[in-house]
Amino acid sequence: MDQKDWILIKTLHEEKNITRTAERLYVSQPSLSYRLKNLEEEFGVSLFFKTKKGIEFTSEGEHLVRYAENMWKQLQETKDSIRNMSETVTGTLRLGVSSNFAQHKLPKILKQFSLHYPNVQFSVNTGWSTQVMNLLDSSRVHVGILRGNYPWNGEKSLLTKERLCLISKKEIAIDDLPNLPYINYKTDTSLKDLIQDWWHDKFSEPPFVAMEVDRQETAKEMVKNDLGFAILPEICLHSSDNLYTYGLSYRDESPLLRNTWLMYDPSYLNLSVVKAFIDFLKLSEK
Numbered sequence: 001m002d003q004k005d006w007i008l009i010k011t012l013h014e015e016k017n018i019t020r021t022a023e024r025l026y027v028s029q030p031s032l033s034y035r036l037k038n039l040e041e042e043f044g045v046s047l048f049f050k051t052k053k054g055i056e057f058t059s060e061g062e063h064l065v066r067y068a069e070n071m072w073k074q075l076q077e078t079k080d081s082i083r084n085m086s087e088t089v090t091g092t093l094r095l096g097v098s099s100n101f102a103q104h105k106l107p108k109i110l111k112q113f114s115l116h117y118p119n120v121q122f123s124v125n126t127g128w129s130t131q132v133m134n135l136l137d138s139s140r141v142h143v144g145i146l147r148g149n150y151p152w153n154g155e156k157s158l159l160t161k162e163r164l165c166l167i168s169k170k171e172i173a174i175d176d177l178p179n180l181p182y183i184n185y186k187t188d189t190s191l192k193d194l195i196q197d198w199w200h201d202k203f204s205e206p207p208f209v210a211m212e213v214d215r216q217e218t219a220k221e222m223v224k225n226d227l228g229f230a231i232l233p234e235i236c237l238h239s240s241d242n243l244y245t246y247g248l249s250y251r252d253e254s255p256l257l258r259n260t261w262l263m264y265d266p267s268y269l270n271l272s273v274v275k276a277f278i279d280f281l282k283l284s285e286k
Helices: 003-015 018-025 029-043 059-084 099-104 106-116 129-137 174-179 189-202 216-224 266-270 272-284
Strands: 048-050 055-057 091-098 120-127 143-147 155-168 181-185 208-213 230-233 244-247 257-264
Touching: 003 018, 003 029, 003 059, 018 029, 029 059, 055 059, 059 091, 091 099, 091 129, 091 272, 099 106, 099 120, 099 143, 106 120, 106 272, 120 129, 120 272, 129 143, 129 189, 143 272, 155 189, 155 216, 155 272, 181 216, 181 230, 189 230, 208 216, 216 230, 257 266, 257 272, 266 272
Parallel strands: 091 120, 091 143, 181 208
Antiparallel strands: 048 055, 143 257, 155 230, 155 244, 155 257
């Protein structure tokens, strides 16, 4: 096995599908199937089997996946260490970032960081915070920026606190919310739980959900067209939206806040590119 095989095995394990794996790796399906067949011949065992949904791994295949992931991790750590030997801050910074932070704040941060450290490249993965946690746990990223509260055994630093807000096209009374159309959207569990906890604190009856949409931006557009109200993090809102905005609080008048955390394995501070980015991020968010 070589580096290409490690990537192939890792990707196939993630996708569980030959077609999607071939698309991600920019290879043809026949050449991918041929390489998988050669791997089975090399080890003398069946590594995979087909199902109605795609591909599953045998116990021997799962063992090979763990080997491939470990070898890939060692290779990345070796590359990082070699690049770190230079006095210049250089190398590839691997980031896992929650979608909202990535959309509204990350581009400006990376631009400013690049001006200070032009020899740094970025490998960025964005998604829900639960997905970023998986990237951190598997050491696929150096640094994670997550929204919400998640357990983490490494270093964890609070970057920001922001208010959750109710938005509407027309002025409304908070006490009337159970009778008004609510526009709900898909999001990670931590935000969903935070909103639900606030609702249960304020009301004894459930919201009248008029719409279920896939994204926060879609929900905001529905509100702009006076189709209901929504509850969004402050980071998503702008004065140009021309909406009524209500900062939410619990019954005891404490504000409804969402935290954004910086998380990383402290051993990565030995890499100059990681240390430089963490120092820069903490300073820029003050």
